[in-house]
Amino acid sequence: MPERTTTSNTRNTTDALIKYRRDIADLRQRIKNRRFQVAGLFGTPIILALAILSWISLKVFIWLHGDMPNAIHGAFTGFTIILAIATIVQFAVEFSANSPWRDSETSVRKLKLDLELAEERRILEARRLTPxxxxxxxxxxxxxxxxxxxxxxxxxxxxxxxxxxxxxxxxxxxxxxxxxxxxxxxxxxxxxxxxxxxxxxxxxxxxxxxxxxxxxxxxxxxxxxxxxxxxxxxxxxxxxxxxxxxxxxxxxxxxxxxxxxxxxxxxxxxxxxxxxxxxx
Incomplete structure (x- = not known):
């Protein structure tokens, strides 16, 4: 009986440590995904603003007294429309009640803190059972x-x-x-x-x-x-x-x-x- 109890405790400890490792791996992947989402949320509007500013600058400094070529005008128009749609879609998904993003409205700093706490729990659990x-x-x-x-x-x-x-x-x-x-x-x-x-x-x-x-x-x-x-x-x-x-x-x-x-x-x-x- 004591041997079975020891074996059972060891198995439970191993399962707990494996679960901690899975949680840590999941949090790391969530942090990567969230960074990508945040980069899109803030980067797309910035690129949109820069594109519009470049469009206006070209018109003012180069084609102020003439017509801008249709190819350049069409390229800026299409690029601006795509960026505007991407910005609206990303913000709609971010603040939607049923957002498909798992960590919507969650900061990367909070996810990093959760990761540190999960790693600390894993270390403390291993240390508690190995004095x-x-x-x-x-x-x-x-x-x-x-x-x-x-x-x-x-x-x-x-x-x-x-x-x-x-x-x-x-x-x-x-x-x-x-x-x-x-x-x-x-x-x-x-x-x-x-x-x-x-x-x-x-x-x-x-x-x-x-x-x-x-x-x-x-x-x-x-x-x-x-x-x-x-x-x-x-x-x-x-x-x-x-x-x-x-x-x-x-x-x-x-x-x-x-x-x-x-x-x-x-x-x-x-x-x-x-x-x-x-x-x-």
Missing amino acids: STLERQASYKERIPTEVVRLRKESRHYRRVHLLMQWLLFTSSAAISAITAWYDPPQPGKGALITLGFMVTVITAATGYFKPRERAFNLQQTADSMEQHITALDLGIAPYMQEDAKNLELFATSVEGLRVEQRKREQQLDQPHQSRQEVI
Whole structure:
């Protein structure tokens, strides 16, 4: 009887932890969907306003004393109508009583809070049933894949920011030369050159200050190192070739060392260049 009771409790614990994992995965997907919905809700009206503003600007600055070509006029008309319909439909769906959107009128911040609470409940449930040091280390091991996912996500974010900055910098620099060679009169080439020169200066300064490339590299390197330790522990290869208790202790020590090094690298990137040289 005691063995059956223990087996039943273990099964119930496993089912509860699986349910928590499913809830966490569902919340992550809901957050992605909600971000897409919010982007459509706010992005479509903004694009609509920019399209109308561009339409008016072309008419005023280029075809003020003439007729706008029918092709351009028709393109702006169709584009504006499509955006207007999309805006109305999205707002109607968002604020409808029977909205097909699961999280309509729900902020992404609230969903993120629900996700954090669900992850915390899963960790606390695992810890409540594993009070020993060995089992707490095992629970810590289960949290590391989430940390790896977070690091990879931040790394991709900074890498995309860096690529966007570089492409804007390349495009603006090339456009400056092209406009300089193309336009003889001061306008509209002069205004475009001022704008592009401003963009090049801002992008260059932002890239040097925020260092998205270095941040992406550091985050990716830390995530790869953590994943290497997880794989080594699961396979029982060096340096995890001892007893389970010693392996988990070594794993926790190694991973915490990697996280400390990552925080130090982030602090070094946040410091001015002169301060970093003094620290080194």
